[in-house]
Amino acid sequence: MAADELTGLIRYLGQEDWQECFGEVLGDHIGPALEAGDISFEDLAEMIGPDVAMTLWGCAFEDFLGQDWDDGRNFVDVYLKRRSWKEGPRNSAYMRALKASVMSLYEVSDIRPGQSLMARDLLRGSDPVLVHEGTATRTLEQWDRIAARLVPSDGKTILAGGLLAYSRGACEDLAANLYRALRKRRGKAEFPKVDTQTLRELAPMFTLTWLFRTLEDMARQMEGPALFNGDGEDLVFHEVCFPLAKGVTQKTVADVLDGIMALRPENRSFWNWLKEPMSDPVRKAGRDENGRFLRTEMDDGTIVLGTLDLKGRQLRLQVNSKERAERGRAMLQVGLGDLVRAPLTQIMTPTQAMEDRVTHGREVSPELQIPSEEEARIIGQMLERHYRQVLDEPVPALGDMTPRQAVLTASGRKKVAIWLKDIENTTVRAQGSGGAMAAYDFGWMWHELGIIRLRK
Numbered sequence: 001m002a003a004d005e006l007t008g009l010i011r012y013l014g015q016e017d018w019q020e021c022f023g024e025v026l027g028d029h030i031g032p033a034l035e036a037g038d039i040s041f042e043d044l045a046e047m048i049g050p051d052v053a054m055t056l057w058g059c060a061f062e063d064f065l066g067q068d069w070d071d072g073r074n075f076v077d078v079y080l081k082r083r084s085w086k087e088g089p090r091n092s093a094y095m096r097a098l099k100a101s102v103m104s105l106y107e108v109s110d111i112r113p114g115q116s117l118m119a120r121d122l123l124r125g126s127d128p129v130l131v132h133e134g135t136a137t138r139t140l141e142q143w144d145r146i147a148a149r150l151v152p153s154d155g156k157t158i159l160a161g162g163l164l165a166y167s168r169g170a171c172e173d174l175a176a177n178l179y180r181a182l183r184k185r186r187g188k189a190e191f192p193k194v195d196t197q198t199l200r201e202l203a204p205m206f207t208l209t210w211l212f213r214t215l216e217d218m219a220r221q222m223e224g225p226a227l228f229n230g231d232g233e234d235l236v237f238h239e240v241c242f243p244l245a246k247g248v249t250q251k252t253v254a255d256v257l258d259g260i261m262a263l264r265p266e267n268r269s270f271w272n273w274l275k276e277p278m279s280d281p282v283r284k285a286g287r288d289e290n291g292r293f294l295r296t297e298m299d300d301g302t303i304v305l306g307t308l309d310l311k312g313r314q315l316r317l318q319v320n321s322k323e324r325a326e327r328g329r330a331m332l333q334v335g336l337g338d339l340v341r342a343p344l345t346q347i348m349t350p351t352q353a354m355e356d357r358v359t360h361g362r363e364v365s366p367e368l369q370i371p372s373e374e375e376a377r378i379i380g381q382m383l384e385r386h387y388r389q390v391l392d393e394p395v396p397a398l399g400d401m402t403p404r405q406a407v408l409t410a411s412g413r414k415k416v417a418i419w420l421k422d423i424e425n426t427t428v429r430a431q432g433s434g435g436a437m438a439a440y441d442f443g444w445m446w447h448e449l450g451i452i453r454l455r456k
Contacts, residue, residue: 006095006161008079008083008086008087009065009075009076009079009095010061012075012079012083018075021064021067021069021075022060022061022064022075025060025061025063025064025067025204026057026060026064028060028204029056029059029060029063029203029204029207029208030044030056030060030207030208030211032208033208033211033212033215036212037215041053044056047215047218048214048215048218055161055162055163055164056162056207056211058160058161058162059103059147059162059164059203059206059207060162060204060207061162062098062101062103062149062160062161062162063103063203063204065095065098065099066098066099066100066101066102066200074099076095076096076098076099077099079095080092080095080096090154093153094151094153097151097152097153098149098151098160101149101150101151101160102149102196102199102200102203103147103148103149103162103199103203103206104121104122104123104124104147104148104149104150104194104199105121105122105123105145105146105147105166105171105174105191105206106119106120106121106122106145106146106147106148106150107119107120107122107143107144107145107421108120108140108142108143108144108145108146109128109142109143109456110128111137111140111141111142112137113137113138114134114137114138115132115133115134115137116130116131116132116133116137117131117133117136117137117140118130118131118456119131119146119148119150120456122145122190122191123178123191123192123193123194123199124193124194124195124196124199125193127456128456129150129157130157131150131157131158131159132156132157132158133158133159136159136163139165140165141425141428142424142425142428143421143422143424143425144165144166144425145165145166145171146163146164146165146166147163147164147166147174147206147207147210148160148162148163148164149162164206164207164210166210167213167217168422168426169213169217170209170210170213170214171190173209173212173213174191174205174206174209175190175191175192177205177209178191178192178194178202178205179192181202181205182194182198188411189414190418229320229321229324230296230303231321231323231324233321233322233323233324234321234322235320235321236320236321236322236347236348237318237319237320237347237348238317238318238319238320238321238322238324238325238345238346238347238348239316239317239318239345239346239348240316240317240318240319240325240328240329240332240343240344240345241314241315241316241317241343241344241345241346242314242315242316242317242332242336242340242341242343243313243314243340243341243343243344244313244314244315244339244340244341245338245339245340245341248339248340250268250269250310251268252339253310253315253336253339253340254268254269254310256335256336256339257271257308257310257335257336259335260331260335262274262276262305262331263308264298268310269309269310269311270307270308270309270310271307271308272298272304272306272307272308273304273305273306273307273308273317273319273328273331274298274302274303274304274305275302275303275304275305305319305324305327305328306318306319306320306324306328308332315332315336315340317329317332317343325345329343329345384444387423387442387445390403391403391404391445391448391449392404395419397415397418397419397422398412398415398416398419399415403416403419403445403449404449407449407450407451413451413454414454416449416451417451417454417455420442420445420446420449420451420455423442424442427440427442443455
C-alpha cells in the first residue's frame with residue numbers, strides 16, 4: 001500500500017482533538033529516547049536521517065490507528081464514518097486491516113528482490129507466511145529480522161510502512177525487555193511467547209528498543225570499534241627496525257634467525273614469528289566481547305605473532321600490539337646481540353594504517369587482482385575447511401558444546417539453527433550482496449548436522 005493512499009487519514013489528524021491523542025502515542029514510542037539524549041524530534045531526524053525519523057513516526061501512527069480512547073472512539077472508525085465515500089472500498093478495507101494489525105518480530109527468508117519474502121513470527125511461533133513486497137526485499141538479506149506489521153490487502157499479505165530492521169544486538173535487547181515486561185524469567189527460548197493482545201499493548205517497545213540500540217551503536221561507531229589481537233591486546237601496529245651493525249652481512253643475520261625456534265623461515269629474507277604450540281591465547285579480563293579480534297594463522301593453524309623482513313641494512317619486525325613488540329624486541333636482542341644496533345620503533349593505529357594505505361597508494365593493483373570466479377572458489381574452499389573444523393569445536397553460543405554435540409537434543413538443535421542463521425546473515429551483511437563470500441552456500445552444514453528441516 002503506497003503511503004499516499006493514507007494521505008486523507010494522515011491529514012485528518014488535524015481535526016478535533018486527534019492531534020493531542022496522537023502526541024501521546026508518539027511520546028510513548030520515542031519520548032524516553034529523546035529525554036535520555038536531551039534532544040528534540042528535529043535533532044533526532046538530523047542524527048538518523050529524516051527518512052528514518054519518519055519511519056519511526058509511521059510506527060507510532062500505525063499503533064495509534066488501533067487504539068480506542070476513553071470515550072470509546074477509534075480514529076479509523078471516526079474517519080471512515082465521515083469520509084469512507086471519498087476513500088472507496090479498497091482503501092477503507094486496508095485502513096481497517098491496518099487498525100487490526102499488531103507489530104511483531106519476524107525472521108525473513110526466501111527473498112525474491114522486488115517481489116516477495118517469507119516471514120516467520122518469532123514471538124507468536126507461527127509458520128512462515130508469504131509476503132508480497134517490492135521495496136524492502138531489495139535491501140533485506142536471508143535471516144534478517146524485522147519489526148513490522150503484516151496486513152492483508154487484495155487477497156495478499158503485505159508489509160505496512162513502519163518497518164524496522166533489527167540487528168542481532170537489538171534482538172537481544174528486545175528479548176530482555178520482553179522478559180522483563182512479562183515478568184518472566186529468561187527461559188531456554190530466544191524470545192518469550194507473546195499473544196496478539198499483549199503485542200498490541202507493547203507496540204512502543206519495538207520502536208524504543210530499536211531507537212536506543214541505534215543511537216548507542218552510532219555513538220560507538222563515532223568512537224571507533226574496540227580492536228584487539230588474538231591475545232586480547234589492544235590492536236596497535238608496531239614496526240621495530242634493527243639496523244645491522246657495521247660489517248655484518250645479511251647471511252650472518254639469516255643464519256642466526258634460522259636457529260631461533262620461534263621463527264619459521266619462508267625464505268632467506270622472511271620469517272614468521274609463531275606462538276608456541278602449548279601456549280593458548282588468553283584474552284585479557286574485562287575486554288568488551290563486542291570488540292573485534294584479529295588473529296593470523298598459518299595453514300596448519302599455528303598462530304602468527306609477527307613477521308620479520310630482512311632487507312638492505314635493516315631487519316624489520318612487524319607486530320600488532322605493544323606487548324608483542326616488547327617481547328619480539330627482547331627475543332631478537334638476545335638472539336642477535338652485537339649483530340644489530342639499537343632498534344627504532346614506528347607505531348601506527350589501525351585508522352592511521354588505513355589512511356597510510358590510501359595516501360601511499362598501497363591498494364592492490366588491477367593486474368594483481370584475482371578474477372571473481374577464482375576468488376569465490378578460493379573463499380568457498382577456505383570457508384568449508386574452516387567450518388568443517390568448527391563443527392567439532394566448542395562454540396560459546398552453544399554453551400561451549402560442539403555443534404555435533406548440541407544437535408543431540410531438541411533444545412540444542414534450536415540453538416544450532418539460530419547459530420547457523422547468524423553465521424549466514426553475518427557473512428552476507430559483511431560482504432554485501434555482491435561479495436564473493438555472499439555466494440557461499442551454507443546448506444551442507446544444515447544437512448551434515450541433520451537439521452535441514454529447521455532451515456525455514
